[in-house]
Amino acid sequence: MSEPRKQLHLGAFMRPIGIHTAWWRYPGGFPDANFNLDHLVRFARTLEAAKFDAFFMADHLAVMNMPMEALKRSATVTSFDPLTLLPALAMVTERIGLIATASTTYNEPYHVARKFASLDHISRGRAGWNLVTSGNPDEALNFGRDAHLDHATRYARAREFFEVVTGLWDSWADDAFLRDVEQGLFFDPDKLHTLDHRGEFLKVKGPLNVARPVQGWPVIVQAGASEAGRQIAAETAEMVFGSASSLEAGQTFYADVKGRMAAVGRSRDALKILPGAFVVVGGTEEEAKAKKARLDALVPVESGLANLSVRLGTDATGFDLDAPLPEIPESNASKSGQAQIVDYARRTGATVRELARRVGGYGGLTFIGTPEQIADRMGEWLAGEACDGFNVMFPFVPEGLDDFCAGVVPELQRRGLFRTAYEGTTLREHLGLERPGNRFFEARSSIVPDAGSGTML
Amino acid sequence: MSEPRKQLHLGAFMRPIGIHTAWWRYPGGFPDANFNLDHLVRFARTLEAAKFDAFFMADHLAVMNMPMEALKRSATVTSFDPLTLLPALAMVTERIGLIATASTTYNEPYHVARKFASLDHISRGRAGWNLVTSGNPDEALNFGRDAHLDHATRYARAREFFEVVTGLWDSWADDAFLRDVEQGLFFDPDKLHTLDHRGEFLKVKGPLNVARPVQGWPVIVQAGASEAGRQIAAETAEMVFGSASSLEAGQTFYADVKGRMAAVGRSRDALKILPGAFVVVGGTEEEAKAKKARLDALVPVESGLANLSVRLGTDATGFDLDAPLPEIPESNASKSGQAQIVDYARRTGATVRELARRVGGYGGLTFIGTPEQIADRMGEWLAGEACDGFNVMFPFVPEGLDDFCAGVVPELQRRGLFRTAYEGTTLREHLGLERPGNRFFEARSSIVPDAGSGTML
Known part of the structure; x- marks a missing residue:
């Protein structure tokens, strides 16, 4: 086929x-x-x-x-x-x-x-x-x-x-x-x-x-x-x-x-x-969105804060959960990871709790x-x-x-x-990948010669 | 039961x-x-x-x-x-x-x-x-x-x-x-x-x-x-x-x-x-012995000589296969392993070929x-x-x-x-072995507490 x-x-x-x-x-x-x-x-x-x-x-x-x-x-x-x-x-x-x-x-x-x-x-x-x-x-x-x-x-x-x-x-x-x-x-x-x-x-x-x-x-x-x-x-x-x-x-x-x-x-x-x-x-679509919201609501704030700390390169566990994100010092964390979340916080005015929930879920x-x-x-x-x-x-x-x-x-x-x-x-x-030839015994083969032969090599 | x-x-x-x-x-x-x-x-x-x-x-x-x-x-x-x-x-x-x-x-x-x-x-x-x-x-x-x-x-x-x-x-x-x-x-x-x-x-x-x-x-x-x-x-x-x-x-x-x-x-x-x-x-008993003899006869002399060399601690591959075992020099091999096979050779007059067959099989x-x-x-x-x-x-x-x-x-x-x-x-x-207690959380237990609980720990 x-x-x-x-x-x-x-x-x-x-x-x-x-x-x-x-x-x-x-x-x-x-x-x-x-x-x-x-x-x-x-x-x-x-x-x-x-x-x-x-x-x-x-x-x-x-x-x-x-x-x-x-x-x-x-x-x-x-x-x-x-x-x-x-x-x-x-x-x-x-x-x-x-x-x-x-x-x-x-x-x-x-x-x-x-x-x-x-x-x-x-x-x-x-x-x-x-x-x-x-x-x-x-x-x-x-x-x-x-x-x-x-x-x-x-x-x-x-x-x-x-x-x-x-x-x-x-x-x-x-x-x-x-x-x-x-x-x-x-x-x-x-x-x-x-x-x-x-x-x-x-x-x-x-x-x-x-x-x-x-x-x-x-x-x-x-x-x-x-x-x-x-x-x-x-x-x-x-x-x-x-x-x-x-x-x-x-x-x-x-x-x-x-x-x-x-x-x-x-x-x-x-x-x-x-x-x-x-x-x-x-x-x-509404049902799917409701499932996602239900799942995100189950992220414990402690887990989110741990993820947030990693992303920010600074310990976020002492932050006021219901306040906006405070100033974040420079760090060795991934610059792009830090900038992304700080930008988001400034743009939306999200609280620390909301940010923690967000990064505790999945951001990709x-x-x-x-x-x-x-x-x-x-x-x-x-x-x-x-x-x-x-x-x-x-x-x-x-x-x-x-x-x-x-x-x-x-x-x-x-x-x-x-x-x-x-x-x-x-x-x-x-x-759809070729079977590699053996570098010591043959050139790279262009076909799949004995796939499916099981364990009987 | x-x-x-x-x-x-x-x-x-x-x-x-x-x-x-x-x-x-x-x-x-x-x-x-x-x-x-x-x-x-x-x-x-x-x-x-x-x-x-x-x-x-x-x-x-x-x-x-x-x-x-x-x-x-x-x-x-x-x-x-x-x-x-x-x-x-x-x-x-x-x-x-x-x-x-x-x-x-x-x-x-x-x-x-x-x-x-x-x-x-x-x-x-x-x-x-x-x-x-x-x-x-x-x-x-x-x-x-x-x-x-x-x-x-x-x-x-x-x-x-x-x-x-x-x-x-x-x-x-x-x-x-x-x-x-x-x-x-x-x-x-x-x-x-x-x-x-x-x-x-x-x-x-x-x-x-x-x-x-x-x-x-x-x-x-x-x-x-x-x-x-x-x-x-x-x-x-x-x-x-x-x-x-x-x-x-x-x-x-x-x-x-x-x-x-x-x-x-x-x-x-x-x-x-x-x-x-x-x-x-x-x-x-005869049938069992015949099976064993048939198996031993299938040991290639080369495999036996390799095993014999390890046992003797000296290269046996140059020995005359149909002559008795020559003098064996001292070596770093296991003394008991060497002595056992040399004793056997002297006692029985076995040829090198016979010795090779013997150690190429199983000697335990x-x-x-x-x-x-x-x-x-x-x-x-x-x-x-x-x-x-x-x-x-x-x-x-x-x-x-x-x-x-x-x-x-x-x-x-x-x-x-x-x-x-x-x-x-x-x-x-x-x-019939006890399940060991956890050294950090409990004393050694004297019974088998939850064997058979499957993967649900």
Whole structure:
């Protein structure tokens, strides 16, 4: 079945579960959803029935860094290790891709290469690796360090880490394993490569003790929006989790990254840009807006103040909640993040309490409305070359997820904007990405040679 | 159902799959068994139907260290990461324990604590951690080092690593998570402990970002037979993978370790000693012996010579295969390992080829015979206080595994030496081990308080 029209790709960003601070308090929801296996299985199966490209799980290597008054209200403090959860979900699903975040800052490339290769085999070609550098300074303290690595060092290490991991995945030619019982020959020694990497940050001999992944390499996902992040994405990523919050910003980002790809000789189609989108669905626009308002009202002011403090780069917990924002001193916080919220406060005269509620919710790209309205917006982004799809963030579960799958997906399908059946079996096939050739044994292949061959490599 | 008589505990040592070099060549077997998910699922389900305590998977962080002539004949070069495979097997089984080896030498305790805690929740209380120090010198080269850590440093680090991992597991009281939707309170701050460990080898702040494991702690497994290994086992282990190769040696080891436990104030029952046992089952004794001979004949002489070289501490590949063993120089190899094989060679006049075949197979505790004969031996070990059970090693698959489950298990059950049904749901319950109290929030409990509560902690 060929689809002449360009279609959306959809990832489900299960952070775990929600990006909105109050998701777990929404009436009728599952307050333990991020740590209840039965619920997670239900979500993965529902998303697969809706033909999502991938189930995408973020990660943190620490309890989140915030004051106790906010922390004790946060559902993120206990969640499963993504690389332990996803193999379990692989056994109760058949097609949906499984993307896990793994930091390059406080990990060893041999472990990362091996775990993603194992997941790719166990899921029969459905693994994706969201390659990040650790942004949470508390992570350093759990890994023998007193302070966080600086941004430039983290990026340089990430680049080298990527080279080592992909090099380890290429340790074995796809046809290395003979298992010749008669001759007693398990593999062909000419089809084994020892990496012997010695770089600035890493020294790794190899080879990997896992056969080459079903997909050649698991799909490489990145999210960096900085100058360095865009460049590394253009050179190495196959999916980008975008953060544009308007159509125009999305178009600018899309053109920039795809342009950088051309400059390094990569096809524009070799990377899919999927901005994160917070989607609230209602039977009417009013109903959808009422759901969003109900959710925002559940953000505890303490959580909002913690977020506000981070955004302002100054402790906001002593501010008068019912007064306008006081003067804010200069700080080392993100200048644009600070300026945005200060401008908003000056323009609207919002109280500190109102500002806290606002930043305690979700401030990025948000679609609120009926399935038709949401499909309109998504179609507009796709046609306007602002994206290749979205990483959908659900406001609460199960209702928000079910509403999307039962309402928005069928509307997109009616319009020809989303698949009605999986055509392939691997995440690469869902995303329309080539299977990478093995750098040590063959040139980059232009087709998908043995996808679906399962674990029998 | 109470069982007045002492019963055996049985682990299935899936190394992956075989300890015998030739397992993958046995006629009618699955040559890809260690890397075929469908086969592994079949084995786990068969072992669960036979009521085994645990599926036990060893691990190596490198392609095995041997010359290419032997390596290319080895099935161990590609296998799944145990902590990626076991969550998958947790979803297709309900009761059997799931034990993974994880090295304390080339890992970070935060990762290890988090992955086993996640596995314990996902499997609803069935995880076990085989705590080892890395013995394979090639592992160092995959983790940024030029040389292996020495034995004493590895053990000292392992001890500290154990303290950190168990301390991280105790980060949260069992009843820390309130999920009070009305008040917006996710957890009780008084029930969160920050470890703040600063030791000789490790600096880890904590807390862990995973709730306390279902079992309190996953079951702690060890295998060390050295003086240091026995002492650390007596102080901290809950299962020991023993290596005694005779009843008398088993009794000596058993009395020694249980005696050391008493000296540190632990109950003898708080640790189960399960020697590895290579078991070959036949309808008659002759048939069983013929199977073993057929398997041994499939050991390639190159593999045997590689093993022989390691045992002798000298390169044996140049020796005349059909002559007796020449004089062997002093070396740094294990003195007892070297002496044992040299004595055997002198006593029997065996040729180098015969010696290579012998050490290329399996030289440890072996039971060969009918189900009745094997049950006799196992009962004798149990009654003689030489063990609390066995970690069974199958000579080949599926036949060897099926023979054990269909033949030996029913015979043990008929004699009242093995369970006919699981009485509990957790690995601790199978093994008759207490659930550890939380060191920061309660005294060591004397009962198993909430086993079977699933993932809803």
